[in-house]
Amino acid sequence: MQVATIILLLLLCNASDCRRTRNRSLKNNERENILRRASSTVKRNAQGLACDIYTYLHEKYLDCQERKLVFVAPDWPEDIKHMLLARNRIRKLKNNMFSKYKVLKSLDLQQNDISKIESEAFYGLDKLTTLLLQHNQIKILSEEIFIYTPSLNYLRLYDNPWHCSCELETLVTMLQVPTNRNLGNYAKCVHPIELKNQKLKQIKADQLCSEDDRQDPKNIKREKPEPVKPEFDSSLCHMYVFPVTTLNCKRKDLKKVPGNIPPDIAKLDLSNNKIRQLRAKEFEDVSELKILNLNSNGIAY
Structure with missing residues (x-):
């Protein structure tokens, strides 16, 4: 009788251990699934290509370079300070495109296909200090684009097919303000042909826009850009x-x-x-x- 009781107790103990082990395994699997789901939603864009999110010197970076992006994904963290979007397929910067990134300090958009920037594309970027727009397809840009970036002190615009006409006058005036020494360096006119290779930082306003052009914009000659690279x-x-x-x-x-x-x-x-x-x-x-x-x-x- 004592032997039977001992065997029964051993069987009950083993069954209890199995249940505890099974429950622990289920909890671990559930925890891993939660973590996996959380990381995938943070680190993926709409095309399903992973973006890198990391911290360097206590500042958060989002690296989405070369991901074939055509827009900014809605699920990126709002506390990003440096956004790297170079070498994608973005063609247009729409109003409020970056407005939720209130602490953004640098925005890298070089080597996309950007040809159009709406007037409030950079709305809300009060802390932005660095903006890279080189190697795109921008022909015309107005000073009003930068009203929402009062902290901007480093702007790259070179290797764009700049059409130096009346429409570029306000931008050129802004770039040539002495305190804006790091804004628009190296950017050059591509058209009209008589102004080709002249730097936006140096060209004179009356070269961009004559009195006749100001009175009648129809006088402005428009030439089709010819992209030529060394x-x-x-x-x-x-x-x-x-x-x-x-x-x-x-x-x-x-x-x-x-x-x-x-x-x-x-x-x-x-x-x-x-x-x-x-x-x-x-x-x-x-x-x-x-x-x-x-x-x-x-x-x-």
């Missing part, structure tokens, strides 16, 4: 502003140093290319360059 253009490379201004041309199959490198680049990575020779004074115009990486190119000395 054989080795810096738009092949990736540009970053934080933590230092960097141009990353690594593994781009380059045979020469790319043209029109922005003079304010502090770090330039040309490693793992096919550059065999450097010309005299190759980097003379890159006045702020501090770090240059030419590893794995086979340069003859």
Whole structure:
């Protein structure tokens, strides 16, 4: 009788342990599923391509570069301070597109297909200090676009097909204010042909718009832009502003140093290319360059 009682107690104990183990396993699986669902909703855009969200020096970054985006996803965290949207397929910046990102400090939109920016596209970006719009298809832009970015002190507009006419006058006036020394540097006119390659920071207002043009806008000549880029253009490379201004041309199959490198680049990575020779004074115009990486190119000395 005692033996039977002991066996029965052992069986009951084993059954209880199994239930506890099974319950613990179910709870663990449920917790993992919750965490998995939470992370996937935060880190994915509408196309299902993962974006990277990380913190660097106590500031949150959203890296959605090269994701074939055509718009800003509605589920991105609102406390993002640096938004990297370079090399996507965005064509138009609509009103209030970024208005919920109240603490945004930098916005990288370079190398998209942007041709239209609505007047309130940057509404609510009071803290924005850096805006990168280079390598797009912008022809005309007005000063009023930047009314909502009072903290802006670093703006890149180069390699756009700027049509230097009356419609660009307010922007040019803004760029040429002495205190705006880092706004619009290196941007040049593409049309009309008589103003081609003139810098927006230097062109005179009366060159953009004559008195006749002001009185009758129909006098303004409109020419179809002809996108022309040098054989080795810096738009092949990736540009970053934080933590230092960097141009990353690594593994781009380059045979020469790319043209029109922005003079304010502090770090330039040309490693793992096919550059065999450097010309005299190759980097003379890159006045702020501090770090240059030419590893794995086979340069003859």
